[in-house]
Amino acid sequence: MVDIKANIENIRKQIPDNVVLIAVSKTKPIEDLMQAYNCGQRIFGENKAQEMRDKHEVLPKDIQWHFIGHLQENKIKYIVDYVSLIHSVDSFKLLKEIDKQAKKRDRVVNCLFEMDISHEESKFGMSYEELNEILANEEFAMLENIRICGLMGIGSITEDREQTRKEFRELKKMFEDCKAKYFSDKEYFKHISMGMSGDYDIALQERTTFVRIGSGIFGERDYSKKI
Numbered sequence: 760m761v762d763i764k765a766n767i768e769n770i771r772k773q774i775p776d777n778v779v780l781i782a783v784s785k786t787k788p789i790e791d792l793m794q795a796y797n798c799g800q801r802i803f804g805e806n807k808a809q810e811m812r813d814k815h816e817v818l819p820k821d822i823q824w825h826f827i828g829h830l831q832e833n834k835i836k837y838i839v840d841y842v843s844l845i846h847s848v849d850s851f852k853l854l855k856e857i858d859k860q861a862k863k864r865d866r867v868v869n870c871l872f873e874m875d876i877s878h879e880e881s882k883f884g885m886s887y888e889e890l891n892e893i894l895a896n897e898e899f900a901m902l903e904n905i906r907i908c909g910l911m912g913i914g915s916i917t918e919d920r921e922q923t924r925k926e927f928r929e930l931k932k933m934f935e936d937c938k939a940k941y942f943s944d945k946e947y948f949k950h951i952s953m954g955m956s957g958d959y960d961i962a963l964q965e966r967t968t969f970v971r972i973g974s975g976i977f978g979e980r981d982y983s984k985k986i
């Protein structure tokens with residue numbers, strides 16, 4: 760049996776006050792989320808738009824929903840009304856579409872740019888060059904219904920912890936450069952989202968502000984089971 764409460768309490772002991780714990784609840788049933796909720800957890804991460812919408816509908820309204828997966832433009836509608844942060848903006852086209860839909864709802868949607876730090880084929884994310892192109896674009900300056908709060912990255916799947924550390928340092932450096940160049944007067948550009956169950960300790964050492972922990976809280980995921 761997975762002890763969700765013990766897992767959350769154990770993780771909370773390890774993370775400093777300025778770091779935000781995101782309980783990654785993808786594929787997990789409502790009862791598991793409620794267990795975490797009852798230990799005071801209010802921030803949940805999901806990677807499928809419809810699944811997040813379904814959970815948002817039935818769960819308490821003081822939960823903050825963070826979207827952490829690859830977002831298709833035609834799925835923005837499932838989350839745009841309530842999402843509190845989209846971690847995974849990986850193209851200018853997607854950002855513009857989020858802005859457009861947020862405008863219709865009279866909302867400002869908080870976003871992070873997802874950076875490619877692992878260089879693995881299967882992962883999404885942008886190069887630092889692409890990011891610079893977006894931020895220097897006049898069109899970007901005109902978007903009023905998105906707010907860029909920082910950068911996100913997913914480390915390589917590897918046993919080599921020094922490799923992971925290198926990737927997290929690279930992300931931190933991109934964040935610092937980007938802050939100095941484009942966001943020095945923007946108080947809200949202050950977040951780095953890196954670190955999952957297997958590598959959040961390294962992310963904490965490298966001064967992340969969000970950790971995204973799934974299996975370390977809820978146990979292994981079983982993708983064969985329908986939620």
Ligand SMILES: *Cc1c(COP(=O)(O)O)cnc(C)c1O
Pocket residue numbers: 783785806827828913954955956957971972973974975
């Ligand atoms: C699934 C997922 C996580 C959590 O992974 P665990 O290894 O279960 O902690 C974190 N970030 C992203 C983007 C994910 O898709």
